Amino acid sequence: MDLQQMRYVVAVAETASFTRAAERCHVVQSALSHQVARLEKELGARLFERTSRRVRLTAAGEAFLPAARQALEAAERARAEVAAASGEIRGRLTVGSIPTVTAVDLPAVLRDYRGRYPQVRISLRAGSSERLVDMVRDGTLDAAFLGVPPGFRIQGVHDRELAHGQHVAVVAPDHPLAAEHEVDLRHLAEEAFVDFADGSAARAQSDQAFAAAGLRREVAFEVSGVELMARMVRHGLGVALLPATFAAELHGLRCVPITNGPVRVERLVWSRFTPSPAASAFLALLGVGAPPTAE
Structure with a gap:
């Protein structure tokens, strides 16, 4: 089992198509299909049900997918940490925001961040404040901008009033x-x-x-x-x-x-766990020091 096989499985699961997955991964479909089949043989279980009309995960595939994503994220984090030790910030930054945020000029902040750290891939997600807190808490987002009533309780994350x-x-x-x-x-x-x-x-x-x-x-x-x-x-x-x-x-x-x-x-929230180098750089740009490591 290797990381490339995991990338192929994730791509097929997310696109529901071997053809589109191959296009996303920039390989020919036969090569991708062959690697997925090799992985299935090694695991002793089929990960996908294939018909002429659709591709969907089997029960084994549903069980395998979260672990595959975690492995890929861990590998990406390891590469980012090594790069940061050499003075280069890279990896992925995922930020969430309510649509009506005004405490910061988010496009301007992201422009400045991109100018300083061009090797970082940036994703921006919109959603409700409640959902964004959940996504920061479970690690889906590095940070998020909320709009909440006074007294709104925010648990399981670091937060700062803006x-x-x-x-x-x-x-x-x-x-x-x-x-x-x-x-x-x-x-x-x-x-x-x-x-x-x-x-x-x-x-x-x-x-x-x-x-x-x-x-x-x-x-x-x-x-x-x-x-x-x-x-x-x-x-x-x-x-x-x-x-x-x-x-x-x-x-x-x-x-x-x-x-x-x-x-x-309006509040900024970020994970209680040690941020990635990309997330640390984003928080620093906002004037927030690196959060303490969670126990």
């Missing part, structure tokens, strides 16, 4: 509130809202503000993305509550400050 920010009411240009200089929560409670899913950290910021004021509101539409939310507001389907700095960049909408409105805290 910024506090107020929400504003985001309305269509022809909405009656568009001409207001300020609006209070009681007035807003009469509106229909477009918001994120119930129970999410993004939604909790607004729910907590209304609850604290003893008010109830109608969330007429729940969406998973801020782009769709903005489009629905433009069409007059409801009002949205979004961070002021982010909302100001939305085209064709009006932002109205809110009296005692929702507050969002």
Whole structure:
């Protein structure tokens, strides 16, 4: 068994095709198929079910895949550590972020990072704050930028507060509130809202503000993305509550400050375990010292 065979198995599993896997690995399909067959013979079990229409993992393949990925990641980490000992930062950096992050100019940070460490492969993932914390905790992400309500508990990772920010009411240009200089929560409670899913950290910021004021509101539409939310507001389907700095960049909408409105805290989280050289360099660029080694 060797690392190349593991790469082939992972590629086939992720593409569900020997042809596409061979293209990804830059080898001819016959060579890839031969190596996978050799590995299956060594293991004494078939890793894939092959038909004329599809390729999928067997139970043995499902069991083998996580270990193969871990082995490949360990090998890549070992190469990165050796390079770092020689003064070269390389390897992989995977960063997560909510779509509405404003505490840092993430594209600018990644541009500077890329300029300093061109040998590092960078992946950027978007998602909810809750999901991003889970991904940092399990090692899928090196670091992530969150937006959460005050008091939101973050466990199993290192974290640092980056910024506090107020929400504003985001309305269509022809909405009656568009001409207001300020609006209070009681007035807003009469509106229909477009918001994120119930129970999410993004939604909790607004729910907590209304609850604290003893008010109830109608969330007429729940969406998973801020782009769709903005489009629905433009069409007059409801009002949205979004961070002021982010909302100001939305085209064709009006932002109205809110009296005692929702507050969002942006936080940076990173793994409690010793970061890779690529991750250490990224954290240093953000002004964060290397985290202590987990016990």
